[in-house]
Amino acid sequence: MAEITLVQAVTQALAHEMQADPRVIVYGEDVGINGGVFRATEGLQERFGSARVLDTPLAETMIAGIAVGMAVQGLRPVAEFQFMGFIYPALDHILSHAGRFRNRTRGRLSCPIVYRAPYGGGIHAPEHHSESTEALFAHIPGLRLVVPSSPARAYGLLLAAIRDPDPVIFLEPKRIYRAVRQEVPDSGQALPLDCAFVLREGSDITLIAWGAALKETLEAAELLAADGIQAEVIDPATLKPLDIHTIIDSLEKTHCCVVIHEAARFCGLGAEVVAQINEYAFDLLEAPVQRVTGYDTVMPYYQLEAEYLPGVARIVAAVKEVRDYAKGRGL
Template sequence: MAQITLVESITQALAYELNADQRVVVFGEDVGINGGVFRATDGLQQQFGVDRVRDTPLAETMIAGIAVGMAAQGLRPVAEFQFMGFIYPAIDHVLSHAARYRNRTRGRLSCPIVYRAPYGGGIHAPEHHSESMEALFAHIPGLRLVIPSSPARAYGLLLAAIRNPDPVIFLEPKRIYRAVRQEVPDDGDALPLDRAFILREGNDVTLISWGASLKETLAAAEQLSTEGISAEVIDPATLKPLDIHTVIDSLEKTHRCVVVHEAPRFGGLGAEIVAQINEYAFDLLQAPVNRVTGYDTVIPYYRLEDDYLPGVSRIVSAVREVLEYSTGEVK
């Protein structure tokens, strides 16, 4: 079996669902003829035709609104926004309509939409092409927020998102679109939504991260292991609703935690995770939960981009801080 990248696993999942379910329709800017700006939909229009994979004008508000109408009438639209930084004109339809259809109709209608968007920094793009504003969508009741971090999880989670009866924001970390390859069977097996994944087991500290930042988080865990520090790494994958139970189970072993994300610090999802840990597992902690995040600024241009994104050294330093707090000395 050939190994594929994360972006290729997205293509594979879309092709599987387009073939398996005639209600699935893929559309967005340049998704058809060009196969998407990152080639996530490459070849799909040729395989399934213009009625199933359709190019749209540069109109994010229209894309979001059409998806709501399609979903309400029984289709399963997968709408792509070229970059997360272009999604803001669409928020009215997402917040006011897609996320509220089930509640508004007292369950008579659901809104099975997947809104896809590449997100995050690290590819030397301008600011509107590099943003990590996932916390905006986590705050909206009625939405699921899913962020894959590997080819296998991208495939399984996208299948689950398309099959889900309610709207899903599916953010794809473009910095790792082609950073790793895995064998991903094209078997149509979905991964569970609303469940975190333990990527590395450990006993001394729990590291929680998602998307592209998991690359540095796992590298930091490996570096810490050379110092005798055993780090458990958790990928929430579904950020809303959050699988806090897996986090608590980990803290019962480690009693210390560091949350890593590249989004700005203030009001980021790391703050919500810390709040839930304090609410449900405060008595397990032997140190305050630490956060390693992007800064509260617009993401800078490429010369300073690496300084903005959480790196291995910042994560390792944060881990040493939580260990020092509880023991009085660095382990």
């Protein structure tokens, strides 16, 4: 079996569901003839026709709105926004309608929509092409927020998202679209939503990261192991709702934690993770939870991207600070 990239796994999952379920409609800017700006929908229009893979105008408000209409009439739309930075005109329909329909109709109608968007920095893009504003959507009731971090998880989680009866924001970390290859059988086997994945087991500290930030987090864990610090690495995958139980299980072993994400620090999702740890597992901690994040500024242009994104050195330094604090207390 050939190994595929994360973006190819997205294509494979879309094709599988379109073949299995005629209600699945894929549409967005340039997704048909060109196969999308990152080629995530390449070949789908030729295979399934222009009635099911539609090119739209450059109109994000319309893209979000017609998905609601499609979904409440029995279809399962998968709408692509070219970049997360282009999604803001669509917020009204996503927040005011897609996320509320189940409540508004007292369960009579739901919105089985997947809104896909490449997100995050690290590809030397211009302004509005490197956004990491996932916390906006995590705050909204009625929305599920999913971020894959590998080809296998992209395939399985996208299948689950399309099959879910409620709207899912599916953010694809474009920095690792083609950075990793895995064998991903086209089995149609979905991965569970709302469940975190333990990517590396350890006993000394818990590292929590998602999306592209997991690349540096796993590299940091390897360096720490050389210093005798065994880090457990957790990928939440579904950021809303958060699987806090897996995190607590890890803290029962490690008693220390660092949260890593590339979004801005203030009100980033790391703050919610820390809050839930403090609420449900405070007695397990031997040191305050540290965050390694982006800065409270607009993502800079490519000359400074590497300074903005959480790197291995910053993660290792945070881990050692937490461990030193615990040791200083004699724990």
